[in-house]
Amino acid sequence: MKIAIIGNGALALECASYFYELGAxxxxxxxxxxxxxxxxxxxxxxxxxxLYTSWSNIDTPKENSKESYLxxxxxxxxxxxxxxxxKYGDVKRIHKRVLRPGVMPADGKSRLVDLFRVVFKxxxxxxxxxxxxxxxxxxxxxGNEVLESLKNSIESYEDFDLVINATGxxxxxxxxxxxxxxAINEIEVSKDNSNVFYGLVKKEDLxxxxxxxxxxxxxxxxxxxxxxxxxxxxxxxxxxxIVCESSNPFFDRDRKSINSRISNFHNLIQFNQNEFDRLxxxxxxxxxxxxxxxxxxxxxxxRPAEPASRLTIFNGATVSAVDKLLDQNGLFLxxxxxxxxxxxxxxxxxxxxxIIVSQGVARQDEFEKLVIDEVGYFRIKxxxxxxxxxxxxxxxxxxxxxxxxxxx
Numbered sequence: 001m002k003i004a005i006i007g008n009g010a011l012a013l014e015c016a017s018y019f020y021e022l023g024a025x026x027x028x029x030x031x032x033x034x035x036x037x038x039x040x041x042x043x044x045x046x047x048x049x050x051l052y053t054s055w056s057n058i059d060t061p062k063e064n065s066k067e068s069y070l071x072x073x074x075x076x077x078x079x080x081x082x083x084x085x086x087k088y089g090d091v092k093r094i095h096k097r098v099l100r101p102g103v104m105p106a107d108g109k110s111r112l113v114d115l116f117r118v119v120f121k122x123x124x125x126x127x128x129x130x131x132x133x134x135x136x137x138x139x140x141x142x143g144n145e146v147l148e149s150l151k152n153s154i155e156s157y158e159d160f161d162l163v164i165n166a167t168g169x170x171x172x173x174x175x176x177x178x179x180x181x182x183a184i185n186e187i188e189v190s191k192d193n194s195n196v197f198y199g200l201v202k203k204e205d206l207x208x209x210x211x212x213x214x215x216x217x218x219x220x221x222x223x224x225x226x227x228x229x230x231x232x233x234x235x236x237x238x239x240x241x242i243v244c245e246s247s248n249p250f251f252d253r254d255r256k257s258i259n260s261r262i263s264n265f266h267n268l269i270q271f272n273q274n275e276f277d278r279l280x281x282x283x284x285x286x287x288x289x290x291x292x293x294x295x296x297x298x299x300x301x302x303r304p305a306e307p308a309s310r311l312t313i314f315n316g317a318t319v320s321a322v323d324k325l326l327d328q329n330g331l332f333l334x335x336x337x338x339x340x341x342x343x344x345x346x347x348x349x350x351x352x353x354x355i356i357v358s359q360g361v362a363r364q365d366e367f368e369k370l371v372i373d374e375v376g377y378f379r380i381k382x383x384x385x386x387x388x389x390x391x392x393x394x395x396x397x398x399x400x401x402x403x404x405x406x407x408x
Contacts, residue, residue, distance in 0.1 A: 001399070004029060004118045004158070006091050006367075007166035009041035011380060011388045013076050014053055015166040016085055027158060028086045029120055033080050036074050037200055038066070040170045042385035051385055070331055089115040089156070091121035094377075097159055102184060111375045115159040115366045162399060165368055165379045168388070172362040173199040176215045176319045176355070178245075180362070184321035184334075193324075195331060198357045203227050206354055210237060215319055217244040219383070221358035222261040228356075231267045232382045234309070243314045243335055243349060247342040272311040281305035304391045314350075316343030324354070331355060331374060376402065 002025040005016050009302040016028040025387060043051070048069040048321050049212055052060040061068035078085050097115040101107065104178075163220065177183035190196040197205060201224055212228060214221055221244075232238055242249065250262055250368075314335055321334040330351050337343040364372050364379075371377045378395050382388040 001025065001161045002159075003027070004163045005159040005166050006118075006163070007171075008032065009030075009035060009168055010038070010043065010051070010385055011041055011072055011168050012166040013073060013080065014056065014389055015164060015392060016080055017053070017056045017076060017323060019164075019396075020083065020085055021057075022396065026085050027160070028080060028087050029091050029118065030077075030088055031090050032088060035070060035077075037112045038070075039200055041168055042170070042383055042388060043069075051389070053389065058299075067340045072102065081220060087120070087158075089122040089368050091120045092402055093367045093370070094163060095119075096374070101370060104164065110375060112161075115161065116163045116371065116374075117157050117159050117375065118163065119155055119157045121155050122186070137190065143399070153212070162317070162372070162402075164261045165365065165377070165381075166394065168385075169363060169381050170199060170220065170361055173220065173357060174359040176322070176338075176357040177360060178318040178320065180359070183319045186322050189322050189331065190323050195353060196322075196355045196357070200224060201227060201356050202334045206231055209238045209353045211352045212243065212354045212356065213241040213342065213350065214358060215243045215333075216240070216357065216359040217246050217249040218358050218360040219261070220360070221356075222250065224356055225268065226261070226264055229264060232268065233271060239310045239312070241312045241314065241352065243333070244319055245314045245316065245318055245320060245341055249313060249315055256370060269311065272309060274292060274310045283307055300388055314348070316341035317348075320347075333393050368388060 003019055005012055005019070005026060005028045007013075007015070007028070008031045011170055012028060016026050020026045046064070046066070048066065049060075049064050051069065052058075052072065055077050056079075058070075058072055058079065061072060072159075077086070089388045095117055097110065097117045099111060104111065112256045144366060174180050175182040175186055177186060187221065190198075199220060206228065209231075214224060214228065221242075227238060232240055250265060283304060283306055290298060290301065314337075317335045318339045318341070319333050320336045323334070324330075325332065330353050332349055332351050333355070334347060334349050337346040339346075368377070368379070372379075380388045380391050380395075380396070382391065
C-alpha cells in the first residue's frame with residue numbers, strides 16, 4: 001500500500017519510520033529540512049529518553065538532553081532521506097483523484113477505491129540548478145530570463161491509497177478575532193508584517209519591543225509567557241498587555257494541560273506587583289518632598305510622575321479590529337468587552353509594538369478540508385508527542401481492515 005504522511009516535526013519523522021518498517025510504500029511530505037520547534041512537536045517536558053523509538057533504527061543517545069534528542073532526529077531525517085522516503089514540498093490541498101465529495105463509485109464500492117491526490121508546491125530553484133549543471137549547453141541557449149522564470153514555485157501531485165496527517169496539534173494557530181475567526185483588517189495587517197506572530201515566538205523576535213500584546217490564554221500563551229517573562233524582568237521599560245476572553249485568565253482552561261506552566265504566570269504577576277509597590281513607595285517619598293518645597297520653588301519644578309503598572313490584563317475581552325496607521329508607528333488593537341463575557345460593554349483602543357496571537361489551534365488544517373471525513377484519511381492531533389507516538393499502532397490496526405498482509 002502507498003501511504004502519504006504530512007508533517008515537518010518529530011511526529012512525522014517517527015510516523016514515516018514506523019510505517020516504512022512495516023513494509024509500506026511511504027512518502028513523507030516535509031515543508032523544509034530540519035526540525036520545527038520541539039514545542040510544536042508536542043515535547044513539553046525534558047524526559048527525552050521516553051521519546052526514543054525502537055522502529056527508528058537510530059542509536060539511542062545515553063544523555064537525556066535536548067541537544068542529544070535533536071541530533072537523534074537529524075539522523076532519523078537523514079536516514080529517511082537516504083531511503084528516498086522524504087519529499088520536500090508544501091502540501092496545499094488533498095482531494096480524491098476522481099470522485100467529488102459525497103459521490104459513490106458507479107459499481108457501489110467504497111470511496112476508498114479512489115486514490116487520494118496530494119497536491120504540493122515545490123521550490124524549483126535547486127532542481128533547475130542541478131539540471132543546468134548537467135546540461136550546460138542547453139541551458140545557455142535558454143537565456144537568464146527564461147531560467148529565472150523556471151525557478152518559480154510550481155505545483156505537482158502524487159496519488160496514494162492512504163494519508164496520515166502528522167503535522168501535530170500545534171500546526172495551525174487560530175487568528176486573533178472572536179469566534180475563532182479573523183479580526184477586522186487582521187489578514188491585511190498581518191500579511192508580511194514582522195511584528196505579528198502566530199503560535200510560538202522566540203526571544204530574539206521581541207528584543208526591540210517596548211510594548212508587547214499577547215492575545216489569548218491558551219497553553220501556547222503560557223509557553224510564550226515564559227519567553228516574555230524573561231524579557232520583562234530584563235527590560236525595565238517593557239510593557240506587557242494580555243487580552244483574553246476568559247474572565248479568569250488560564251483558570252478557565254483544561255487544568256491538566258496548563259498545571260506545569262501556570263506558576264510562571266503567577267510569578268510574573270507577583271514580580272510586577274512587587275516592582276509596582278516599590279515604585280509607589282518611591283513616588284510617595286518624591287511627592288512629599290515636592291509638596292514640602294516653597295511655593296516659588298515648587299512652581300518651577302515638575303510634579304513627580306505617578307508610576308503605572310507595566311502589566312495590564314484585559315480579561316473578558318475580544319479583539320475586534322487591528323490597524324496600522326500611516327502617520328504613526330506601531331499597531332493598534334480595538335478590543336471589545338461584553339456582559340456575555342462577564343465584563344461591561346465597552347470599546348477600547350490600545351497601542352502596541354508586537355502582537356503575539358495564542359488563541360489556540362484550528363480544528364483542521366486548510367489542506368484537509370475535503371478529506372477530513374474520508375475513510376483512509378488519518379489525523380494524529382495529540383497535544384503531546386508521547387501520546388502521538390502511541391497512535392501509530394491504532395492506525396496500523398485500522399489500515400489492516402482495508403488491506404491484507406502480503407505473503408512472505
